[in-house]
Amino acid sequence: MVIAQVDPNALSLTAWVTLHEELKKEGIIDQIALSQRLQFNTASNPFLGANLLPEVSQDNEVTEVMANITIYPADESDPYSPVPVKDMGATAKEVKYSLGNQDISYQMTANDIDTLAKLARNTDTGTLAIAQIITFYRNLITSIMITNERSRWCTFLLRQLERVGPNGYRESVKYPGWDESQYFRYLNASNPLNWYNDEADPIDVLQEERDRMWDDDGYALKEIYMDRHISTILYRHPLIAMRANSYVGVNPGSGAGQPVQLQTFSHRASNSQVNSYFTDNGLPIPIINASHYSVENGGRRGFMYPPNVPPGRHYILLVGHIENPNLPWLDLDRLPLSNPNLLGYFGIGKLTGERVARRIINSKVQTFKPMNITAQGLQKGLPIIKSPYAYRVIIIDDPRKTGKAKTLLANTKPNEYMKVA
Structure with a gap:
């Protein structure tokens, strides 16, 4: 590559422009924008929601068909009777989604470039200089990935997504076809199964939800996520x-x-x-989702703490899957099958002026004083749910935060729940 010939000892501001343009010419910046790995983030702060809703290219207007097929047992009959025709018990519901816009802009100022150039001059090669520019663009795309991951968990835990942007932009995306009976909240002041009660075993509630998931919808409990x-x-x-x-x-x-x-x-x-x-x-062994992101007013926030939820509210996400029989006569490489265990996906749409659905990076170098490199990361995207009955959410309020008494009434029914409105 031509960029390897850049002399780090001569990395003036103008040389940084040359290095940047060579990276664009080699397609390195586009590769960062299109990378599938960045949606999972790092091992120390993984984005676990990407495992449940991975990125998939889609149209900007999506119509998903949520189908459910019930298989009934065959009838016993005598040898001469006609075979009764039965309905397959198939139900389907169409849900329409519109992908939203996510964007971010970063600027590498002249002071930033000058500092990085000094670092590069202390090395024998220009590798550090190249790495700094790549890191700049990777951080740009990571900002979008953070928004995507936050959207996934808002969708899982709240059944809706609030789009909030500059200039007073606000839009609420509600996911239809969801059964409110999936969402339970403990009556903290009276329910003896409250997790803050030392005499109640929380595992009883998880087992009950596991059985409901199987008995009601045919999903086997596969994963349990909690903060x-x-x-x-x-x-x-x-x-x-x-x-x-x-x-x-x-x-x-x-x-x-x-x-x-x-x-x-x-x-x-x-x-x-x-x-x-x-x-x-x-x-299953609980999966602790302690991943978090920085907030603009300072501090960090966990993905399992959606914005604007009551203080002290915590969530448990139970994910089910369908037990598939082993079918050795099917060549899965030649016969692609839809994965029934996929809850859905994160749809990536087509931006204005683009020919295909993808995420892009726009960049501009200003050589006039003050010199800077300005970059934009752009995408159209939205979490899409295909199997809403494959997971359930348990909501637990901390009585120390809600102001409710920790003393529990002894005459409460042991399996008393309340739906969340």
Whole structure:
């Protein structure tokens, strides 16, 4: 590549322009914009929602058909009776989506370029200079990926997406065809199954939702996502500790004539013991989604804490999948099959003036004083849900944040839920 011939000791501001243009000519900047890997981010801060809703190129106006086919058993009959014709029990619903716009603009100022040029002059090659420009554009696209990931989790947890932009732009995208019975909230002041109650085992609720998912919709529970706060309750819960890490000891009594007693003792269970407790009870090991992003007013926010939700509200996402039989006579390489376990996808549309659906980077170099490189990252996109019944959400409010009493009424029904309006 020509860019490898740039002398780092001669990296003036003009040389940076040359280096930048060579990167564009070689297609490096376009490769960053089109990269499929960036949607998953890094190993230390992974975007887990991309595993559930991966990017797919789509039209700007999408019509998805949500189909459900019910298979009934065949009838018993005598050899001479006619064969009854049965309805397959297929139902379908069309849902229309319009992809929205996401964009970001970054600027590399003359001071930034001058600083990077000094760093480059301390190396034997121009590799560092190239890496700095690539990092600049990768950060540009990562900003869009953060918005995409935040949109995925808002869609999962809230059933709607709020598009908010400059100049007072605001639009609400609501996802139809969702059954409100999937969404439950504990009655914190009265429900003895509240997770903050030391006498209730949270795993009972998860097992109940697992069974409902299978009995009502035919999905087997595959994954459980939760934030770090809820996972801390799980891993420190006294009842779980007793059941996952307990032992029997002998109490010899306090004095002469006192009977010897057997007592159960427990310590805080380790993560591996709690994980084993889950698998022993037919549940997948919880996936802790602690990934986060920076907010403009300072600090960081987790993706499982959607914007504008009440303080102290936490979510658990249960994801199901369909058990597919092994069909060795099908050549999957030659016969592409729709993945029934895909909840949906993140649709990437076609921008104005573009021939195909894709994400793009526009850049402009200004050589007049003050010199700068301005770049824009642009895309059309929206999370698309194809299998709304493949997952359920449990909402848990922290009584310390909501102001509700932690004291629980003893006469509450053990499986009492309340739908979220």
